[in-house]
């Protein structure tokens with residue numbers, strides 16, 4: 361879709377008609393403000409911009425407008441065939457310029473090229489998102505849920521607002537926290553994570569705030585807390601829902617004014633720390649049942665980011681699975697045709713973490729072939745325990761058990777390699793088709 365911004369009615373009519381005749385969708389506006397408003401409302405691929413429009417008819421104002429249409433390419437039109445102005449426009453970010461009166465054939469070519477560029481730019485953005493997230497975000501996914509999450513991270517990161525990351529287990533909450541830090545002005549300072557549920561309640565205070573020598577038995581020297589370590593950076597409070605009540609009060613004080621008191625210290629200290637907290641628990645419910653302080657809850661949720669369950673973004677599963685396989689196999693792995701079907705058909709209560717573990721395990725189990733590691737549905741079923749795994753190196757088993765385990769493994773691997781083609785599998789293993797099927801029945805592989 362093309363946005364045509366020009367104040368001359370005759371030019372609007374003729375150029376609009378010409379472009380529509382070429383098969384483009386065109387929206388026409390007559391001044392800069394209207395152009396901005398139209399651009400904000402619809403996803404235009406290209407902007408044709410007259411540099412001298414009302415109310416000022418001032419080319420400088422037109423130049424200032426160019427940046428407002430990023431990332432769409434802007435082609436400027438100058439009324440005076442003013443070469444210097446055209447160059448300024450290109451410096452200001454315009455993709456190309458046309459002198460008025462505009463030659464229709466030139467217009468056709470310039471528009472086609474600009475639209476092609478816009479298409480390529482979109483493709484690059486999409487590929488980047490697929491290849492592993494842009495700007496080192498590490499969050500893979502092209503679904504609308506992930507795109508929205510990345511957008512929000514990008515907006516939240518530069519601020520100092522506390523961020524609360526909510527979502528089911530294994531959905532990437534820690535990745536989100538790391539991305540917020542990495543894209544913030546604090547990136548050069550440390551990101552300090554603490555798992556609030558894993559540190560015993562008695563130790564948590566000293567862990568976070570530090571302690572002075574002799575403040576308790578075993579405190580043989582001064583020790584800085586994680587808050588001090590994180591000064592200038594970010595403190596990641598993981599599993600904040602597990603934080604004991606006594607610590608919730610002290611944390612609240614720190615969030616309120618940046619002051620904290622090391623164990624055994626008389627005077628409070630200050631630290632400049634950005635807080636990112638995460639939990640898979642329903643914090644609002646914890647507030648309702650009294651196990652989590654309401655005032656702390658409101659302090660923490662400056663911005664709430666939600667990581668979607670894998671179920672809610674199944675379109676991302678192939679991207680994720682391929683990435684995990686690529687990493688696990690140093691780029692030498694691929695999926696057999698049945699593998700992705702198998703992965704998509706399954707439920708993933710453990711979300712991305714479970715998917716990752718399954719793919720990594722299957723890649724390790726799968727038989728290396730000449731072309732690299734080929735992971736089939738059978739390897740995956742094996743990996744997640746849907747098929748009882750046969751011990752392969754049953755050192756202490758009987759000879760019969762070892763033979764059975766080897767037989768099982770060879771069949772599973774051959775099935776994976778042939779994409780569950782029984783005829784090919786049987787041929788590969790030197791069995792008759794019926795013989796193979798009998799063995800598969802016995803092993804529960806059908």
Ligand SMILES: Nc1ncnc2c1ncn2[C@@H]1O[C@H](COP(=O)(O)OP(=O)(O)OP(=O)(O)O)[C@@H](O)[C@H]1O
Nearest residue numbers: 498499500528529530531532533534535640712713
């Ligand atoms: N969008 C994603 N792109 C790539 N990897 C992901 C994504 N989401 C999760 N992962 C991977 O899944 C695993 C779990 O992610 P993470 O530890 O961030 O989850 P979590 O939400 O913190 O889980 P929990 O609540 O259990 O702590 C990690 O190995 C992480 O790299």
Ligand SMILES: [Mg+2]
Nearest residue numbers: 533534598638
């Ligand atoms: Mg986590």
